[in-house]
Amino acid sequence: MSTETTPETLGPQDAQWLGSYSKVHMNVFGTPLRVLDHGHGAHVWDVDGNEYLDFLAGIAVNSLGYAHPKWVKAVSEQAAKCAHVSNYFATEPQIELAAKLIKLAGAPEGSHVYFGNSGAEGNEAAIKLAKLYGRTLPGASPSIGGKPARIIAMTHGFHGRTLGALSATWKPAIRLPYEPLVPNIEFVEAGDQLALYEAFSQTGQGRYGKGPVAAVILELIQGEAGVRPLGAEYVKKVRQMCDINHALLIIDEVQTGVGRTGEWFAFQREDLSGGVKPDMITFAKGVAGGFPMGGMIAFGEKLSALFTPGSHGSTFAGNPLGAAAALATLDVIESENLVANAEERGRQLREGIMATGNPLFVSVRGRGLLDAVELAHPCSHAVMNWALEHGLIVNAVAPDALRLAPPLIVTEQDVDQAVSILAKVPADLPND
Ligand SMILES: *Cc1c(COP(=O)(O)O)cnc(C)c1O
DSSP, rough: OOOOOOGGGGHHHHHHHHHHHHHHTTTTOOOOOEEEEEEBTEEETTTTTOEEEEHHHHHHHOOTTTTTHHHHHHHHHHHHHHHHOOOTTHHHHHHHHHHHHHHHTTOTTTTTEEEEEEEEHHHHHHHHHHHHTTTSSSSSSSTTTTTTEEEETTTOOOOOOSSHHHOOOOOHHGGGGGGGGTTTTTEEEOOHHHHHHHHTTTTTTTOOOOEEEEEEOOOOTTTTTTTTEEEEEHHHHHHHHHHHHHHEEEEEEETTTTTTTTTGEEEOHHHTTTTOOOOOEOOOOGTTTTSSOOOEEOOOOHHHTTOOOOOOOOTTTTTTTHHHHHHHHHHHHHTTTTHHHHHHHHHHHHHHHTTTTTTTTTEEEEETTEEEEEESSSHHHHHHHHHTTTTTOOOEEEEEEEOOOOOTTOOHHHHHHHHHHHHHHHTTTTOO
16 A cells, blocks of 8 residues: 655644654554544544544444443453463453354354464464465375476455465555465466466466366455455356366455445355355455454365374464454354445445545445445546545555545445545546
């Protein structure tokens, strides 16, 4: 995410803190837009006391907005009991959470969860499990004369910044400087059925034949690429090719999961998945309402059993504070019907934006509360800055697209307020 500050509009406290920030932080995020202090619901305040309506929610993380009382209570109570125990021990919250996630995903009997602390770690776990699975396929190493199994990823896909997840992440600018990365991960053009067929058909004996395909990894809505749905017909084709070739389908639900698209997981939406079932899903971002937490669910006993003691791990995996935060988040999403709210408020938001008649807005795409406004010209940073100065946080996800991912607790009035701010964005803002 690249950001641009507009120093002339920064308050004095913001300006001072951001000066200090830059002196001591690696410059990987650019200069932050503001220094935030506290929030309530969908609203957040900076250190100068300016208020913002937050339609980014920490990049689809703050499912319950800021400081939801049930989340605060759950985290505080768990902190007062034990914040961490290591994986030589277990805690009740992690056990409850794993069972709950399996249930919400509708994963079959025998499915198992691996917890990590981020989306990248969820995908690392998925890639490692896929590698173990790949070794069991006919024609794959380590059998004699076998070739390494492959993983197929999509152009424009995003799976995280750690070296394994980055190997499956498309964007050349962030991937190429670190090559060579994990070998035998290949990209196919997203949405192109023929390219997919060709990639699978390169498996074979002889000098030019490649190893079998262990897995395909994809997002049903490519979030970082600008909130672009892959298309249900294509996803059905991917599942079909995976089935024929005994390959796994890994659906990265890091951004789309936990209610955001109007179902618990995006693959449960027929209009995104064509009704297909994954072999693994990965999750993070919104799952713990702001606490760092992520992971992977392997569907079914056989696949899950490929991970054995020592196969994988992390010191913080299944951390009780994170698990308590996630349980509280899921409980509130359920009890306040926030999955349905995501669907309804998302529709209101998309329709409201188009009804503004602002010539800058060409269309709005997305599902539930993961949406992007397509702009008439590439001025997304200028729009983001203008909106920020007028009290609304949105995200310049692509030069010509604004990402909107408000908290799932967003109200009808919040959406009306956001739409009325967006209605006034000058259509002739300069290109970035
Ligand atoms: C954000 C994101 C990730 C990476 O998550 P981190 O927590 O930043 O490691 C992976 N996949 C998708 C689809 C994402 O949106």
